[in-house]
Structures are given as structure tokens and as C-alpha cells.
Ligand SMILES: Nc1ncnc2c1ncn2[C@@H]1O[C@H](COP(=O)(O)OP(=O)(O)OP(=O)(O)O)[C@@H](O)[C@H]1O
């Protein structure tokens with residue numbers, strides 16, 4: 001579904017990603033881990049078309065590098081951005097509607113909004129509230145639902161559990177595991193290493209813009225490096 | 234009493250025009266961070282469109298339709314020809330670009346048609362008055378007020394009830410995320426200019442109806458007032474632009490109507506001083522744009 005070769009992202013003099021390879025098969029979940037500033041967000045931004053990047057990006061066998069974000073969205077890429085970036089002044093329902101904006105028949109959009117409200121009942125209760133007034137957990141539900149509205153083939157999640165209470169963190173990981181069980185292909189960026197490795201098929205640990213470690217999630221979890229640095233074992 | 238009511242009618246019909254122009258400026262600014270000083274020339278282009286149509290003996294409705302159509306065309310072409318190439322440039326560069334566009338259009342009209350005003354002959358019924366209880370109101374003033382009200386309602390419905398309307402509100406908060414939803418940046422921006430064009434077109438229709446002539450500079454003064462209105466209301470805030478437009482119109486009419494003769498030459502200075510005082514009191518304007526919780 002996703003193949004990334006020798007990806008490089010730079011902001012002026014800062015080299016955020018320096019030659020990264022990733023491959024993600026259909027229906028699998030790849031966890032992209034690493035310390036602050038390792039280049040995780042930059043990698044997702046490059047795949048979603050938000051920042052220019054060097055290297056090759058292929059999605060479902062087609063070249064995706066260099067395409068604008070709107071084209072990639074229409075090809076089935078959805079990003080839940082770091083910090084959620086909801087439209088704070090718009091209501092919950094309006095945020096969802098925009099998430100499904102690529103579906104031109106309005107009836108289909110409404111059907112999907114209803115489906116999301118069933119899946120995340122809290123969003124139905126808050127339908128007419130401004131997104132900016134939701135709690136952190138509710139905002140994360142909305143950000144996920146907004147991305148799912150497009151019916152993506154490839155879901156990119158940037159630290160969905162960041163800043164949430166422990167209960168909410170579990171809820172988020174449950175949801176992500178559920179989406180994977182439904183067959184969605186997911187690239188998950190996280191700082192919560194144990195919970196990510198528990199639901200991932202593959203994992204890559206980024207350090208300074210390069211893969212320091214990669215392989216099946218179980219192997220990465222068992223590696224000395226990860227055990228010492230992240231699993232406190 | 235009559236005089237006060239009369240002045241209120243004047244204030245609302247003038248303020249309404251400023252409000253429409255200010256809204257157009259605000260819609261574009263909120264999305265592309267461009268203060269389009271060529272917005273006044275969109276109004277001028279529409280004014281000449283109306284003039285040509287009426288001079289060719291078109292019915293009023295057709296002349297209005299032509300005015301609106303050329304306003305949309307002018308605004309969208311400006312974006313396509315001048316501003317798209319400058320996308321992402323800093324505020325100053327964009328501002329200077331808009332001044333250039335504005336000057337070019339003015340000169341084209343000055344040299345191509347005439348630097349002097351050309352009269353626009355309106356049908357006789359428009360210059361009549363109606364007696365509404367104790368007040369006598371001009372037909373044009375009444376049409377202006379109703380048109381402004383209708384335009385504001387339609388715009389608000391568009392921004393709330395259609396996907397592209399939602400996209401425009403969302404783009405004012407976080408444009409890249411709107412693109413992540415699969416909406417094309419070029420479409421959203423072109424639409425913002427088209428909306429600003431319609432609003433300027435409506436303003437042009439009302440302005441021409443109130444003045445009875447068009448000239449190459451006709452858009453310059455009102456758009457300056459509209460700019461003041463957007464700053465007063467809160468730059469980038471649509472509600473603020475409307476409030477600002479009505480306040481600027483009301484201040485102008487009040488000073489014109491109630492200042493002693495000896496102070497009349499200073500009315501612009503006095504009105505600007507009042508507005509500066511408001512901005513000292515509320516630097517973000519009367520009704521600032523919503524702050525986004527961007528982390
Ligand atoms: N827009 C930008 N301009 C300049 N430098 C940037 C920009 N965005 C990120 N960087 C830099 O690029 C590097 C990688 O940043 P990135 O956000 O991709 O890391 P991250 O792994 O997502 O970190 P975090 O865990 O803190 O979210 C960092 O050194 C960061 O300071």
C-alpha cells in the first residue's frame with residue numbers, strides 16, 4: 001500500500017528526515033516511533049503532500065511524491081495531524097461534513113456523518129457545539145472521525161494519544177486496533193511505545209531522521225535498544 | 234424627529250454599502266492574508282458594466298446582472314492573473330501587488346473611457362419617494378437597505394449550509410487542513426474572490442443608483458472606508474466587517490448631518506480620530522476573528 005524510498009525532508013538548513021525507507025502492506029499497521037524532533041511528523045507531512053520532499057513515495061503502486069495534499073486525499077490518504085487541528089470555530093457536525101467533502105453526493109456525506117455519530121456517540125451529543133469547546137479526548141475522537149469521513153485507504157495518525165488521560169489513551173488505542181481489524185492500512189506515529197508495539201505489525205524507530213531500527217513489532221519490542229530506551233525493562 | 238429618522242435611513246444605506254465592501258475584503262483577507270486594495274476597482278468595473286448596459290437601453294434587471302457578472306469576472310481574473318503568482322508572499326508584497334492592480338485598472342478607465350464621471354440614467358421610478366408612516370423614504374434608499382439585508386442573509390446561509398461555504402470558513406482557520414480534506418486550494422481561493430466580487434458588484438449597483446454616475450475613481454473612496462471598517466471590526470472577521478461598515482457609515486452620516494458648519498471641513502479628520510480612539514480602546518477591533526487553538 002505504501003512504499004517510501006530514501007525520503008528526505010529539509011526546512012532550510014534543518015534536515016528533518018535524511019533518507020528513510022518504509023514499507024507498509026495493505027491491512028497492516030506500522031508504528032513509527034522515536035524521540036522528539038526525530039522527524040516523525042515531517043515523514044507523515046511528506047507522505048500527505050504537505051511538505052516538499054526528495055525520494056520516492058508510492059501509494060497503492062502509484063507514484064505519490066510531489067502531489068498536492070488535495071490530490072492525495074482524493075486517492076485515499078487521510079492524515080490526523082499532530083495537535084488534531086480541528087476547525088475550532090466550526091461545529092462538530094461541520095467538521096465531519098468537511099471531512100467528507102470529497103464525496104460529492106450530499107446524501108452519501110450525510111450517511112457517513114450518521115455512521116460516525118453512531119461509532120462515536122459523544123459526537124452525536126455535541127453535534128452543534130463548536131469543536132474548540134470539546135475536551136481533549138472528544139477532540140481526538142472528532143479528528144479521527146473527520147479523517148474517516150473520507151473513507152481512506154491509508155490512514156496516517158500523528159500522536160493520537162498525546163496529552164490525553166490514561167483512560168482516553170486506552171480508548172484511542174482500542175479504536176486504532178479496531179480500525180486495523182476492519183482492514184484499514186495504518187501508519188501510526190506515537191510516543192507511547194509499549195501500547196503502539198502491542199497493536200503494530202511492523203515498527204520503525206527513527207533517530208535524527210534515519211531508521212535506527214526496523215522490523216516486525218515483536219522483534220523491535222525485544223531489541224535491547226528499545227527495551228532500554230522506551231520500555232524501561 | 235423626522236430628521237433623525239431620515240439620517241438613520243441614510244446611515245444604514247451608506248453603511249450597508251461599506252459593509253458589503255468590507256465583507257469582500259474580509260473574506261479574501263481571512264483566507265489568503267491579502268488586503269486587496271484593488272477591490273475598489275472591482276466595484277468600478279461593475280459600475281461601468283451597468284453604465285454600458287443602461288446606455289444600450291438594457292432593462293434594469295439585465296444591467297444589474299451584467300454588473301454582478303463583470304464584478305465576479307474582474308475579481309476572479311485579478312486572482313488568476315496577479316495574486317496567484319504571489320501566493321504565499323508576505324503581506325507587504327501582496328499589498329503592493331494589489332496597489333499595482335488598482336492603479337492599472339484606474340488608468341485603463343481614465344484613458345480608455347474618460348477621467349470624468351459619465352452619467353448613468355436610471356429609470357424615473359427609482360428617483361421617487363415612499364411615505365412609510367411618518368417617514369418619507371427614497372426608493373433607492375429602501376432598495377439599498379433591503380438589498381444589503383438580503384445579501385447578508387444569503388452570504389450567511391452560503392457560509393453555513395454549503396460545503397464550499399464551510400470550506401471557506403475553515404480555510405480562514407487552517408488552510409492546509411482544508412486541503413487535507415481533498416478540497417483544491419485553487420477552488421477555495423477562487424471562490425473567495427468570486428464572493429468578494431459579487432459583494433462588490435452589489436455595492437456598485439447601490440452606489441451607482443445613489444450617485445447616478447460612474448468614474449474611474451468611484452471605487453477608491455468607498456473601499457478605503459471599507460478597509461477602515463474591516464480594521465475597526467477586526468481584520469479577518471466577517472461579522473466585524475459588517476459591524477465596522479455600519480459604524481463607519483453612521484459616523485460619516487452623523488458628522489455630515491449634525492456638525493456645525495464651521496467644523497464640516499474637518500469631518501473626515503474627526504471620524505478618523507474617533508476610529509483611532511476605538512482602536513486604542515480595542516486594538517483587535519470591535520469583533521475580532523476567532524482565535525484558533527493551533528498547537
Ligand atoms: N516547519 C519547520 N521549519 C523548520 N524546522 C522544522 C519545521 N518542522 C520541523 N522542524 C524541525 O525538523 C525536525 C523534525 O521535526 P518533526 O516535527 O518532524 O519531529 P517529530 O519526530 O514529529 O517530533 P515530535 O515528537 O516533537 O512531534 C526537528 O528538528 C524540528 O525542529
Ligand SMILES: [Mg+2]
Nearest residue numbers: 040041042082
Ligand atoms: Mg511530531
